[in-house]
Amino acid sequence: MKKKKFIFVTGGVTSSLGKGIISASIGVLLKSAGYKVTIQKFDPYLNIDPGTMNPYEHGECYVTDDGAETDLDLGHYERFLDIKTSQDNNVTTGRIYNNVISKEREGKFLGKTVQVIPHITDEIKNSFYKIAKKNNYEIIITEIGGCIGDIESLPFFEAVRQAKFDLGSNNFLCIHLTLIPYLSSSGELKTKPTQHSVKKLLEAGIQPDILVCRTQHSLNIEIRNKLALFCNILKKDVIESIDIDSIYKVPLLMKKENLHKRVLSKLKLDNKPIIINKWNKFLKNLENPKENLNIAIIGKYIELHDAYKSIAESFTHAGVKLLCKIKLIWISSDNLTSKNIDKKLKNINGILVAPGFGSRGIKGKIIASKYSREKKIPFFGICLGMHCACIEFAKNVLNIKNSNSTEFVKDTKNPIINLMEDQKSIKIKGGTMRLGSYKCKIKKNSIAHKAYKKNEISERHRHRYEFNNDYIKIFESKGMIASGYNEKLGVVEIMELKNHPWFLGTQYHPEYRSSVLNPHPLFTNFIKSIIKLKNGK
Numbered sequence: 001m002k003k004k005k006f007i008f009v010t011g012g013v014t015s016s017l018g019k020g021i022i023s024a025s026i027g028v029l030l031k032s033a034g035y036k037v038t039i040q041k042f043d044p045y046l047n048i049d050p051g052t053m054n055p056y057e058h059g060e061c062y063v064t065d066d067g068a069e070t071d072l073d074l075g076h077y078e079r080f081l082d083i084k085t086s087q088d089n090n091v092t093t094g095r096i097y098n099n100v101i102s103k104e105r106e107g108k109f110l111g112k113t114v115q116v117i118p119h120i121t122d123e124i125k126n127s128f129y130k131i132a133k134k135n136n137y138e139i140i141i142t143e144i145g146g147c148i149g150d151i152e153s154l155p156f157f158e159a160v161r162q163a164k165f166d167l168g169s170n171n172f173l174c175i176h177l178t179l180i181p182y183l184s185s186s187g188e189l190k191t192k193p194t195q196h197s198v199k200k201l202l203e204a205g206i207q208p209d210i211l212v213c214r215t216q217h218s219l220n221i222e223i224r225n226k227l228a229l230f231c232n233i234l235k236k237d238v239i240e241s242i243d244i245d246s247i248y249k250v251p252l253l254m255k256k257e258n259l260h261k262r263v264l265s266k267l268k269l270d271n272k273p274i275i276i277n278k279w280n281k282f283l284k285n286l287e288n289p290k291e292n293l294n295i296a297i298i299g300k301y302i303e304l305h306d307a308y309k310s311i312a313e314s315f316t317h318a319g320v321k322l323l324c325k326i327k328l329i330w331i332s333s334d335n336l337t338s339k340n341i342d343k344k345l346k347n348i349n350g351i352l353v354a355p356g357f358g359s360r361g362i363k364g365k366i367i368a369s370k371y372s373r374e375k376k377i378p379f380f381g382i383c384l385g386m387h388c389a390c391i392e393f394a395k396n397v398l399n400i401k402n403s404n405s406t407e408f409v410k411d412t413k414n415p416i417i418n419l420m421e422d423q424k425s426i427k428i429k430g431g432t433m434r435l436g437s438y439k440c441k442i443k444k445n446s447i448a449h450k451a452y453k454k455n456e457i458s459e460r461h462r463h464r465y466e467f468n469n470d471y472i473k474i475f476e477s478k479g480m481i482a483s484g485y486n487e488k489l490g491v492v493e494i495m496e497l498k499n500h501p502w503f504l505g506t507q508y509h510p511e512y513r514s515s516v517l518n519p520h521p522l523f524t525n526f527i528k529s530i531i532k533l534k535n536g537k
């Protein structure tokens with residue numbers, strides 16, 4: 001364990017300052033310096049994972065290759081670092097307590113009183129180190145969710161305090177992210193909240209090594225001096241994190257502030273040059289689009305864009321690759337009707353029908369699918385989006401009455417979308433969907449094949465319902481083909497329409513695999529088709 005270096009990223013007394021982006025940005029810089037890096041997130045809530053939470057509570061639930069339902073920050077980690085994360089990269093208080101209580105029942109602590117300290121804190125520390133033991137990472141960044149001072153975060157901060165002693169000071173680093181508010185009436189930046197954050201951290205026995213200060217305005221030398229003096233840190237360890245229009249610019253802002261140099265120096269690691277050309281190219285393209293497109297996202301959680309984080313970011317990645325600025329137009333499926341659709345989808349170049357659960361908003365999604373099909377507007381349906389497109393096709397093209405999904409009408413006569421066989425006996429909700437990566441064969445001469453340029457792919461899933469194979473023949477006879485299929489499980493993975501510029505639905509979630517350096521081929525191909533159409537080609 002000795003040689004592994006641990007960086008803990010903690011949050012001050014203000015929430016939502018962007019610890020995930022700062023952690024990911026440090027990761028990008030260290031990876032670009034040639035170090036093997038991973039990031040993990042510890043969340044203080046009691047759910048075992050965010051899989052059972054409403055997106056309004058917690059934003060999107062991100063899914064890893066191994067089928068873990070995780071915090072959306074893991075999406076940032078994968079997108080920024082182009083790495084794969086796993087269940088080990090996201091641990092909650094719920095999981096920690098569950099592990100400890102199971103061990104207690106197994107008799108692992110026989111004779112002892114099981115307590116928060118040492119049993120919960122030991123379990124947290126073991127979870128910190130688990131990822132390092134299994135893999136050959138040199139640097140492990142650990143983001144501690146929540147804020148210093150929250151009751152529920154206390155065991156995590158205590159575990160971080162103890163970790164310094166387990167690891168040794170050359171292998172341990174605490175970065176503290178705080179807010180520097182700006183008072184517009186007096187035109188002043190205020191350091192007091194940061195001073196109090198650090199005091200709170202000191203109460204927990206942790207002296208931060210580096211301060212990252214989120215601010216609307218540049219920190220002048222006096223402010224930096226003041227922060228250094230009152231927070232017991234060197235002036236060069238006060239790092240400014242100024243508000244910026246794109247999260248993808250943050251790694252370079254951190255580089256400009258020499259955050260990587262301070263980290264490497266404190267961890268006694270060589271200050272190797274940062275090779276970040278591809279990232280720079282991405283930013284250059286981001287700033288110089290040649291096309292402007294409007295894409296409608298039809299969903300039912302649209303008030304909170306974080307609910308569709310990976311989809312939005314996938315559009316950014318693919319758009320940048322094609323020098324195209326994509327404006328996402330968020331449309332609530334609850335309010336979409338055949339009467340207002342013309343107005344709502346005016347000036348739209350493409351439509352994405354989003355994933356989701358339950359029957360609310362389904363009508364609007366089906367109306368949007370019909371509109372795209374008939375008006376030949378490029379259409380992308382993800383998971384529930386694919387289900388809606390299939391139901392619409394069955395109803396309006398195949399004229400199959402009572403076409404539906406058993407998710408919405410349990411005993412529908414024509415279950416185009418049906419509960420998967422192995423889901424029928426499942427009663428427990430948490431972690432029981434079809435989750436994680438599965439292989440899929442791609443049909444030649446299809447949109448999917450043109451996009452992937454591969455005969456077999458692997459993509460991540462999160463669903464209970466699937467396309468009913470009894471209807472494949474009739475669908476295909478009328479031009480909607482199953483262009484992706486998992487032979488082992490016998491399930492349809494992609495449905496697409498012939499004689500349409502681009503109409504495709506996936507049972508899986510391609511958005512979980514898009515990254516800055518590797519945009520997803522389906523998103524790229526979708527945008528490409530829109531650009532072609534727009535330019536009349």
Ligand code: GLN
Binds near residue numbers: 354355466
């Ligand atoms: N509710 C659908 C299912 O469980 C779709 C899920 C989704 O869109 N991820 O199959």
